[in-house]
Amino acid sequence: NECGHVITCPNCSISLTYHSYNNRLVCHYCGYTKKLDNICPECGSDAVRYSGFGTQRIEEELQALLPDAKILRMDADTTTAKFSHEKLLEQFGNKEYNILIGTQMVAKGLDFEDVTLVGVVNADNSLYDQNYTASERSFDLITQVVGRAGRRDNSGTAIIQTVNPQNETIDFASHQDYIGFYNNEIMLRKLMIYPPFCDIYSATFTGENENTVALCSKAFFDRLVEYNSNEYKDIKLVVLGPTQAKISKINNTYRYRLAIKCKNSQRIRQMITKILKDVNKDKVYSKVSISISLNPPDIS
Known part of the structure; x- marks a missing residue:
């Protein structure tokens, strides 16, 4: 609270x-870990503030x-042991617990007939x-x-916490309106030229x-333009980038991204192959790894 410093990983660009x-x-x-001593490494103050709403924080609030x-x-900490998922779900199914808190792992596939209330925290x-x-992932x-x-026979209630209740995706999801979401999303994809109206x-x-x-x-981009x-x-293509990846450094390795909107064909594959060969010939970039993926689930 004194200096506003955020404790980040020394190997990755993330807190x-x-x-x-x-x-x-x-x-x-990267798995880096250190003990929390409640002393700011930047200014030495002990006024440390905990932000965010992870499962542990929610558990503490509910218990209070x-x-x-x-x-x-149920999260990464409580399910490290072998068969821990099955054991915890069996305990909940046997009504040994009243409330189940979890990450995305509890969102799908669970079927408990006497569960009548579900809460979604920080839906945004x-x-x-x-x-x-x-939007598609959030709706899903x-x-x-x-x-x-x-x-089963009991009626159910779902409470969704959001800072933007007017958001169309959250509104469609709250009403389980698949058709409405599809019509809205496919229109936006077409306007923005995203799959299925192009390949990336x-x-x-x-x-x-x-x-x-x-x-x-940048050399890859220049060859692409040439x-x-x-x-x-x-x-015909549209190029986004190059720019730093959303998480620009992982395990002391820096990451940049470039996206090409196009129509997948033999010609575009030939061009990309030639560009890769041209860039790889330059010894300056011998220690840079280049990977190409088609229509990846994440291009940020």
Whole structure:
């Protein structure tokens, strides 16, 4: 609270996550961990503030509000042991617990006939992700978890927490309106030229030297423009980037991304292959890894 410093992973460009069960800060990308000593490494203050609403935080809030409730938590921390998923779900099914808290792992496939209330906390979490599939993923997740309530003769209630209740995706999900969501989403995909109205090639550049990785992605882009202006000028495409990936560094490896909107064909594949060969010939980029994927689920 004194200086506003956020404790981040030394190997990745992401903040560390606090795990209360062992009082440690953990990076969920490279596995780095350190003990939390409640002293800011930047200014030395002990005024540390915990932000976010993970499963542990929700468990603490519920226990304070409902002290007599038996609460079961299912997340990465509580399901590390062999057969832990089955054991925990069996305990909940046997009514040894009143409330089940979980991450996305409890959203799908569970069938408990006496569950009549479901809550979705922070439904906006994935809605504004930097990816064209964000609305689809959010709708899928919310409709799945809402469907866990009232599975038999009992009526069910779902409460969705959101900062934007007017959002169309959340409204469609709350009403389980698949047709309405599809019509709205397919119209937006067409306007923005996203699949299924095009194909997307995603090029990812990774390496230990950020400057070299950035230059390599720029060299790839320049060759793409050159080929598309001459030998392959018949190919219609839209290029996004190059730019830093959403998480620009993982395990001391820097990442850049470039996306190509096009119509997948033999010609576009030939052009990309030639560009890869041209870039790989340059020894300056010998330590940069380039991977190409077609229509990946995530292009951010």
